[in-house]
Amino acid sequence: MAVFNSKLECIKHIRLFLFLAAINLFFGHRKQIYSRYLDIEKSAFIAFYDGRGNPVITVIVIVKADRLDEKLESDRYSCIADPSKKYLSASLEYITEPNWGYKYKGGFIRCNLTKTEKPKAISIVLHSQIKKNRNFTPKIKLTVQYPSKFLRNFTRCVPAFYNFTDQNALIQMLESDLMFGMNHFIMYNYTGMTPKIQQILKSYQDEGVLTLLQWNLPVLKKDIHYFGQMSNMHECILRNMYVSKYVFIADVDEIVVSDMFSSWQSMTSSILSKHPNCGAISFRNAFFPIIFKDGAVDFPGKTIARKMGLTFLLKTTRTKLHTIGDRSKLLVRPETIHQMGIHGVQKFLNSKMTTCPVNNPKDALLHHYRFKKASDMRSPYTDDHTFQKYSNELISRVQKRFQKIKTTSVT
Numbered sequence: 001m002a003v004f005n006s007k008l009e010c011i012k013h014i015r016l017f018l019f020l021a022a023i024n025l026f027f028g029h030r031k032q033i034y035s036r037y038l039d040i041e042k043s044a045f046i047a048f049y050d051g052r053g054n055p056v057i058t059v060i061v062i063v064k065a066d067r068l069d070e071k072l073e074s075d076r077y078s079c080i081a082d083p084s085k086k087y088l089s090a091s092l093e094y095i096t097e098p099n100w101g102y103k104y105k106g107g108f109i110r111c112n113l114t115k116t117e118k119p120k121a122i123s124i125v126l127h128s129q130i131k132k133n134r135n136f137t138p139k140i141k142l143t144v145q146y147p148s149k150f151l152r153n154f155t156r157c158v159p160a161f162y163n164f165t166d167q168n169a170l171i172q173m174l175e176s177d178l179m180f181g182m183n184h185f186i187m188y189n190y191t192g193m194t195p196k197i198q199q200i201l202k203s204y205q206d207e208g209v210l211t212l213l214q215w216n217l218p219v220l221k222k223d224i225h226y227f228g229q230m231s232n233m234h235e236c237i238l239r240n241m242y243v244s245k246y247v248f249i250a251d252v253d254e255i256v257v258s259d260m261f262s263s264w265q266s267m268t269s270s271i272l273s274k275h276p277n278c279g280a281i282s283f284r285n286a287f288f289p290i291i292f293k294d295g296a297v298d299f300p301g302k303t304i305a306r307k308m309g310l311t312f313l314l315k316t317t318r319t320k321l322h323t324i325g326d327r328s329k330l331l332v333r334p335e336t337i338h339q340m341g342i343h344g345v346q347k348f349l350n351s352k353m354t355t356c357p358v359n360n361p362k363d364a365l366l367h368h369y370r371f372k373k374a375s376d377m378r379s380p381y382t383d384d385h386t387f388q389k390y391s392n393e394l395i396s397r398v399q400k401r402f403q404k405i406k407t408t409s410v411t
Contacts, residue, residue, distance in 0.1 A: 043218040044109065047122050047142040048238040052335060052349060057111040057122050057144055058238060060231050062219055063094065065105045076127050079111030081119035082141055088112055090124070095230045096339060096346050103223040106231035119144055147242040152183035154264050155244035157236035158252060160188040160215040160227040164197055169253045169369065172312045174204060175397040176255050179390060181263040184244070186236055188215035190227045203404045233340050241334045249340075250329040253369045255312065256283055259362040259386045267364055268331065271356055279336030279353035280345050283366040285327035287319040288384070290371045299388040301395045308398060311369055313391050320378040321365075324357040327376070329366050 043062035050058045057079065079088040088111045095106040109124055123138035130136055156177055164170075174185065185204070189212060193201075204210035217228050233249055240247050246268060248256070261267035272278055294306070295316030305313045322328070328343045336353045339346035345355050358364045367387065370377075 043104075044124050044140070044142060045216065045218060046145070046235060047111075048145045048241075049118065049147070050110075050238070050241070051147075052241075055113040055115060055117070057088075057113065057119070059109040059111065059122065059124060059142060060235055060238075061092075061107050061109055061124075062104050062217070062224065062228065062231065063092075063107040065102055077109060078125050078127060078130060079109070080123040080125055080138055081111075081117065082121035082123065084117075084119065086117075086119075087130070088117075088122075095234065096341070097225065097230050100225050102225050104219045105224065106228060106234065108234075118146070145239065149243075150245075151243050153245045154182050155184045155186060155236075155240050155247050156182050157233065157240075157247055157249045158185065158187045159229050159249075160190040160232055161193060161197075162190045162221070162227055163192075164252075165194055166252065167196055167200060168309055168311060170197065170200060171398060171401055172310060172394075173252050173255055174210075175401060176312060176390075176394060178209065179393055179397060180256070181265050182248070183209070185210045186239065187212050188232060189213070190215045190217070190221070199405055203401065229342065230340075233342070237332065237334045237337055237340060244334065246331050247334050248329070248331045250366070253371070254285075254329060255367050255369075256329075256331075256364050257367050257387050258364040259389075261364070264331075271358070271363075275354075275356045277352055277354050278333075278356035279348050279350075280330045280332040280355045282324050282328045282330050282344065282355050282357045283364055284324055284358065284361060285322040285329070285366045285368050286361070286384070287368050287370050287374065287377045288315045288317065289319065289373070289377060290315055290369055291373065292317045295383060295385065295388075297383070297385060297388075299385070299391050301391045304395055305391065308395070308402075310395065310398065312367070313388055313394065315369060316383050316385050316388070318382045318384040320380060321361060322376070324359065327366075327368070330355070 044059045045061070047057050047059045050056050059079075077090040077092060079090045080086070081088055090109050090111050093108045093110065095108070097105055111122055111124075113119075121141040121143050123141050125136065125138055177185075187201070187210065201210060201212055205212060215227065215232065217224065221227055236249065237247055246264070258267055261270065268281065271281055290311055292315060294314040297316070299313070302313075325344050330344065332340070332345065336348050336350065337345060338349045348354070365386075
């Protein structure tokens with residue numbers, strides 16, 4: 001322990017200690033910020049033009065979850081337009097998500113444009129880099145994705161595949177949603193797929209109803225939630241803005257089934273005619289556990305369905321319905337979304353827009369054909385045979401698909 005000869009000497013040492021501590025905190029803080037800037041610069045991986053309101057280029061980035069002040073970080077960035085080389089002001093925005101405890105999360109850098117600016121590519125730079133060298137040339141340029149012409153009414157986005165092997169759910173989901181009027185599917189491959197899955201997807205790609213994109217995350221999968229699901233959802237929404245009227249985001253083992261309506265078009269038209277300010281339609285979730293026995297009631301084609309392994313028709317035991325927002329999935333109008341969550345909209349672009357819940361399961365219900373048990377698979381259980389009214393058409397569709405990919409079952 002230090003011994004001081006006088007009270008004055010003690011005070012001087014205390015002041016020196018506090019001064020050095022402040023210096024260390026200041027430069028340590030700056031070092032932490034600079035480290036985070038490099039992180040964001042390297043992890044910017046796709047850019048979209050967004051002409052809603054004041055036009056911007058929205059760049060999807062991966063940021064550290066233990067973030068510093070959002071506004072402080074926003075003030076440190078600029079964008080460089082290509083080919084003009086013009087510097088554009090920028091802001092950073094984090095994607096709101098639960099505190100899952102991962103190292104990284106998703107975010108956006110918004111590069112501000114004038115009404116007439118439409119750069120071919122964009123780069124993100126730190127102000128400190130520009131100050132050191134005004135002629136600084138960024139190494140990474142992101143090609144800006146611009147909306148094509150309007151192409152379709154309904155698009156389904158499926159989260160990134162990781163070692164995906166479930167042929168059963170894949171074919172049934174694709175054929176069911178095509179039957180109900182889905183126009184296109186966008187899927188993402190995070191890792192390699194089996195040759196059989198590739199063959200199945202290629203048969204849909206050849207028909208022009210499916211787009212398969214590579215999903216290359218700049219961080220390890222263990223460091224971010226579900227292969228960057230939050231960023232993945234926004235990528236698909238931005239990609240479909242002014243291209244598709246509606247976007248539905250759900251996993252492969254989920255399908256919306258209606259007892260009242262036979263198509264996506266008739267269902268959405270009915271809902272929006274009553275609620276024109278719907279920016280999103282939310283569906284209640286119900287589990288149809290694959291581990292349960294097949295339903296006992298006969299239906300047209302049941303023997304064939306068993307032979308083909310069509311669990312969407314065979315599994316009719318439904319668990320207790322979840323409330324809206326609890327495992328719900330949504331159909332959204334992409335141009336209305338500012339930030340999306342997994343089970344609900346975080347923020348609409350216009351405060352007048354709202355989420356319209358479908359509370360009556362006869363109008364529509366999210367059938368979740370889950371293989372594994374979950375703690376919220378609650379009783380009372382109910383037999384639900386709604387999907388079986390479509391059995392003839394679904395069986396016919398799957399049989400035709402089998403002929404194309406030369407197989408006899410989805411198991």
